[in-house]
Amino acid sequence: MEDIDFYLEHAQELMDKAISHTNAELAKIRAGKAMPSMLDGVEVEYYGAMTPLNQVASVSTPDARTISVKPFEKKIIPDVERAIINANLGLNPQNDGELIRINIPPLTEERRLGLVKQAKAETENGKISVRNARKEVMDALKKLLKDGAPEDAIKGAEEEVQKITDEHTKKLDALLETKEKDIMTI
Structure with missing residues (x-):
């Protein structure tokens, strides 16, 4: 039994x-609204190791159409930007030297x-x-x-x-x- x-x-x-x-x-699967979870699968090369994005940067959504990514170290901003592009999520990150903004187009x-x-x-x-x-x-x-x-x-x-x-x-x-x-x- x-x-x-x-x-x-x-x-x-x-x-x-x-x-x-x-x-x-x-x-x-994105539903037209910006969500930090949309970047969950993104990994950044950080000191030679692939590291999840949320461990090297804070990810937030200031409004319904924008994701904001603020790396903990400024020098990895290009690496984070490249990782987001290479993740093939159809997102276009914009880097302003301090943080990365991603505008989510309406579906x-x-x-x-x-x-x-x-x-x-x-x-x-x-x-x-x-x-x-x-x-x-x-x-x-x-x-x-x-x-x-x-x-x-x-x-x-x-x-x-x-x-x-x-x-x-x-x-x-x-x-x-x-x-x-x-x-x-x-």
């Missing part, structure tokens, strides 16, 4: 990770639809991860059945795994719906 509980917890854990990963990926309808498509793809990846977790746990439960576990306990566990899968799929759908509204709101 404790094997079954272990697998149920394992399923819950894997599916929770899939949701948090999907949530993080959706946060990277066109075509771009918004492209971002919705991207959000749907990320959500589908999350659903695939959830289904893979379900398959992994179901296979493990079938193996337990072959090893002599009670059939009714395994059936109950399989139903529980399916219930957990359905809950996580609904959470992913809700994340997508929220992101879609966010993107399509002008």
Whole structure:
């Protein structure tokens, strides 16, 4: 019985990770508003090591259309600017010697639809991860059945795994719906 509980917890854990990963990926998709999280994937070469931008500079949003990046050391401003350009985020940083400003252009309808498509793809990846977790746990439960576990306990566990899968799929759908509204709101 404790094997079954272990697998149920394992399923819950894997599916929770899939949701948090999907949530993080959706946060990277910009919705027309400037957000510091848009630069989360940017890494700067700092003393020979690749370092996340938020560890070498403060990133803020003074208004809805601007991101401000103020490096802790002035001498790395060109490196930060180059890192932002090389990250292929479609952003154009402007350096004034003190800080870097990034103006976020308003999204066109075509771009918004492209971002919705991207959000749907990320959500589908999350659903695939959830289904893979379900398959992994179901296979493990079938193996337990072959090893002599009670059939009714395994059936109950399989139903529980399916219930957990359905809950996580609904959470992913809700994340997508929220992101879609966010993107399509002008």
